[in-house]
Structures are given as C-alpha cells and as structure tokens.
Amino acid sequence: MEKRKALLVTAIALLGMASCTKDKVAISNTESVLNLPGTPFDYESLNLPAHFTANVPGQPLPTSIIGTDNTLSDNPITNDGATLGRVLFYDKKLSANGTISCASCHKQDKGFSDDAQLSVGFNGGLTGRHSMTLINSRFYQRGRFFWDERAGSLEEQVLMPFQDPVEMGMTLDQVVLKVQEQSYYSDLFQNAFGSTKITSDKIAKALAQFVRSIVSYSSKYDEGRALAAAPGANFPNFTAEENTGKNIFFQTIPNGGGACFGCHTTEAFISANPGPQNNGLDANSTTDLGAGAVFSNPIFNGRFKTSSLRNIELTAPYMHDGRFASLEQVVEHYNSGIQGHPTLSPALKDANGNPVRLNLTNPQKAALVAFLKTLTDQSLSSEVKWSDPFRE
Numbered sequence: 001m002e003k004r005k006a007l008l009v010t011a012i013a014l015l016g017m018a019s020c021t022k023d024k025v026a027i028s029n030t031e032s033v034l035n036l037p038g039t040p041f042d043y044e045s046l047n048l049p050a051h052f053t054a055n056v057p058g059q060p061l062p063t064s065i066i067g068t069d070n071t072l073s074d075n076p077i078t079n080d081g082a083t084l085g086r087v088l089f090y091d092k093k094l095s096a097n098g099t100i101s102c103a104s105c106h107k108q109d110k111g112f113s114d115d116a117q118l119s120v121g122f123n124g125g126l127t128g129r130h131s132m133t134l135i136n137s138r139f140y141q142r143g144r145f146f147w148d149e150r151a152g153s154l155e156e157q158v159l160m161p162f163q164d165p166v167e168m169g170m171t172l173d174q175v176v177l178k179v180q181e182q183s184y185y186s187d188l189f190q191n192a193f194g195s196t197k198i199t200s201d202k203i204a205k206a207l208a209q210f211v212r213s214i215v216s217y218s219s220k221y222d223e224g225r226a227l228a229a230a231p232g233a234n235f236p237n238f239t240a241e242e243n244t245g246k247n248i249f250f251q252t253i254p255n256g257g258g259a260c261f262g263c264h265t266t267e268a269f270i271s272a273n274p275g276p277q278n279n280g281l282d283a284n285s286t287t288d289l290g291a292g293a294v295f296s297n298p299i300f301n302g303r304f305k306t307s308s309l310r311n312i313e314l315t316a317p318y319m320h321d322g323r324f325a326s327l328e329q330v331v332e333h334y335n336s337g338i339q340g341h342p343t344l345s346p347a348l349k350d351a352n353g354n355p356v357r358l359n360l361t362n363p364q365k366a367a368l369v370a371f372l373k374t375l376t377d378q379s380l381s382s383e384v385k386w387s388d389p390f391r392e
Contacts, residue, residue: 068272147290245367
C-alpha cells in the first residue's frame, strides 16, 4: 500500500513538472517572439492638457475636444486590450503571404501614415488612396472612417484592410485561424478579455483600442498654448514667423487670414463639420467620387474626410491621393488653386460663390508652413508603447 502511494505521489509530481515545463516553454516561446513589458504600458490614462478640455470664451468655434470622442461604450481602452491591439497591429502573419501588417501602411515615424503616395499591398499591388494618418482618430464625433467614410466605426474599419484583395488578401475566418495558430496570442486574449477564445469581434476591439490610444498633445504648439489665454494670442515660445503663421491659420479671410481653423477645429485640429468636405482639389470628380460612391447622393461627390493636422510635417505626401509632396504645395493650393467643384465646401467660396483666393505673400505662406510644423509631436514617433513589439 505504501509503495503504491509513493508511486502515485511521484506520478502526480511528474505531471506537475510536465505541466510547469510546458508553461515555461510557452512563456519562453512568447518572450522569444515579443518584447512586451511585465506590466503593460499605460494606454488607459489620457492626461490631456487643460486647453484640450475647455472652450475659450467668445470663440465662434469649439476649441475643446469634449463631445468628439468616438470610443464605443462597449469598448473602452484598457491596458491589456491595447497591448493585444499593438501586437495585432504589427503582426505580418495576418496577411496572405506574411509580408504586410497594419503598420506597413501606418508607420510610426511617418505620423502613422505612409511616405509613399499609394501603399504597397501583400502582392505588390497599390492601394486606391493615400494612407490616412491614425493620429487622433479617437476625436471625430461622426465616428466614421476611411477617406470616403465607408466604415461606420473604428471597430468596423480595422477589419477591412485584412479583407482587402490588394492590402492583406485575407478573409476574417483566415485571420482568426492565423491568430489562433500563434502561441503568443492565448495569454494576450486572456488578459484583454478574460478568455482565450479568439474571435474577429475581439480582434476588432483590441485594434480599435490601440489606435484610439494614439493621441497627440505634446508639441511645440501645446507648450505655447499652455502659456497663452487663447489660440490666437502670441505664444512666447514661438518665433515671429511661427506666430504670424498661427495668426493666418486662425484668422478669418476678411481679416487677412486663411480661416484654416474652420475645418481643422479644436485643439486636436480635427474636423468639427458634420461629415466629409470638398476642398476644391478638382473642378469635377471623374476617377474618385469619394463619399459620393458610398452614400449614393451627388451632394457627396468629391467629398472626403478631414484628417487631423497633428504631426502633419511627418505625413507627406498629402490629400486622399497623395498629389502634394510638400506642405508648401498644400498651402499654395489653398492660396491660389482651389477649384470650383459643384460640391465645394461653402467655407472655400467667396461672397460671389467663386473659389476663395487668399493671395498670401511668399513670407506669409512660409509662415503658415512654419506654424504647421509646430504641431509635430515627436513623442508619438518615439514612444515604445506604440512601436513594433516583435523581436527581430
């Protein structure tokens, strides 16, 4: 009897050792693939400066981002959820031939955009439009995504590139299967959702959490704004040229400004307009109807979503088709090149209904470019929590 008990104890101990060894192997395999901290990075806390959350009295347009957050009630950002999203965002295994990830077209050092006019898909094909920056995606009250706003939410948007025949070439079932095949995802899903079960809904939620965590509020502009009573006041940390450019950006056209703040509103420099706008790139829409192809109404032809100007210095080329290579070209478009499209935004028409001509001088145009560069937030380019977690 005693001998039988001893054998049983030994067998149990061996099983425990085997299980422990298996767990250690799994942990070792995960650590050999991913460089993640023992305690997740903080994605939940959004320590916005005061100027982000209080409207300036007397301003006709909102300066506060209050009311623009499109975070869904059933998908708040959590540290573990965004950590999972970070891994999914950078995982090239989730494309048809293992060569493309979300980060391939949304590069951290390029303002989470792409320096190519059109991005390259898994099989060498080119995307139909330029890669839009992901910075401040969280702040857009309408909550729709892509240049043509075809996605009704960020959770819907993040799954579409996987299924695009040019971009990543997968089906959702294939994406789920591929995630299930990677040993490092089991613990990540458990931590994020309290279960190791992997679904496309959880993948969408985790990716959306990671993207919404990418918020810019640490630029030279923010340093100056904290020292001033209002955006229009001269900032003590700005050069004379930068302050001149800022004045042009915020002032109305009759007062010698460019009224840029009308479409790039709030301290997040996002669109507060109800939907996509036409900024006069073309006189007529022929090859790309923009939102008009989504909403099947001529009033939307040639209209596109307005992206945040945060880190605009890093996101060249510009516009939905990447037609402008530099900020100087962008400024010149608004100065002298706006076309009289049938759906041109009213803000870009003069009293007679013609396209606005700002007629800025060369020094004024250079000043406006200088101001736009003060919106560069290098912390987004260098923060490890938004970087590639995969080891070489």
